[in-house]
Amino acid sequence: MEDKEISQAVISRLPRYFRYLGELKDEGIERVSSQELSDIMRVTASQIRQDLNNFGGFGQQGYGYNVGYLYDEIGKILGLHEEHNLIIVGAGHLGQALVNYMNFERRGFIFRGIFDSDERLHGTQIRGITVRPMREMERFVKDNDIDIAVLTIPKSSAVEVAEQLVSCGIKGLWNFAHVDLQVPDDIQVENVHLSDSLMKLSYNLAPHDR
């Protein structure tokens, strides 16, 4: 099956299905109907069926979905059955927070290296991982089969660092810098723009019946 045409909107919803199915699984629930899933996830049953049909369905008429099977399959679709090797660029507070967040590792996202331009941090460790100087980054990426780089650096340096990473073979960038990165088409960028998120909340809080 060729599913390159699946919209990013559908893909954005997959981790949420994965999360809810994981919870059902933890509760020992073995099967679920799209209606039941609809009730707990607060999306329509028809949307659930449509979304999952993109990947071949998984459901059986009159039975619903097998929770464990669907959980595993969505995990595979999300690429979670394989390990990802990550580096993090920027050992500030946010970088430290991400390295210390154990859930990523449970899902197969393993932090292999941390890089920072601040000399005072070089040689220090975050959860057992040594902070290295930027000049060692390219070599490290090549030697350690790194596929994802997490950027927790100011926007002033993010563009240049992203270019460097792309040139040494990084395929995915998880970007927390407050800037849109322009990269070749075969490089995947996922942005977490925290300020944008907070501004959206602010908008929704403001009175708009002017």
Add this chain to the structure above:
Amino acid sequence: MEDKEISQAVISRLPRYFRYLGELKDEGIERVSSQELSDIMRVTASQIRQDLNNFGGFGQQGYGYNVGYLYDEIGKILGLHEEHNLIIVGAGHLGQALVNYMNFERRGFIFRGIFDSDERLHGTQIRGITVRPMREMERFVKDNDIDIAVLTIPKSSAVEVAEQLVSCGIKGLWNFAHVDLQVPDDIQVENVHLSDSLMKLSYNLAPHDR
């Protein structure tokens, strides 16, 4: 003008307009056409016109947009002309990272208090703000006109804490816990599900021509 019907998709794009206009402004650029804005933002000029028309337009035929004016107006639409009082619940790494991120304060989002259930943290300070016990939270919210609570706590406690916050008058929740919060309709929730974002990146990195 009544603009309650403006879609969340449009609203999601507003912070990005705000960011680009801020950069143009910093560069001393006074006016910009929708075509120029389109080129740097990589969205179509027609989308830009459509988005901004939701709020009354702002553009002038043959002139384009006045950068400073549009920046200010979008800022107002986003509610950034008013200060927001925030508390953060959860003084772990992520909570500390957010408190230390100065850009929020520049936009009028002021952290007034930090709360954590860990006794060892009580009385310690993060950027001059004292970490307080959870039992003081409700009183603090009422006494300090807090409108936004940031949840950087595990999902096991997030649901209960959110209910508590809603009951003492919080209007907005910026939720980093890996759970969907069920709150009354007049409470605004903006989620930052970091794991979901990372899984989406993982999906886009995986080969999908099975």
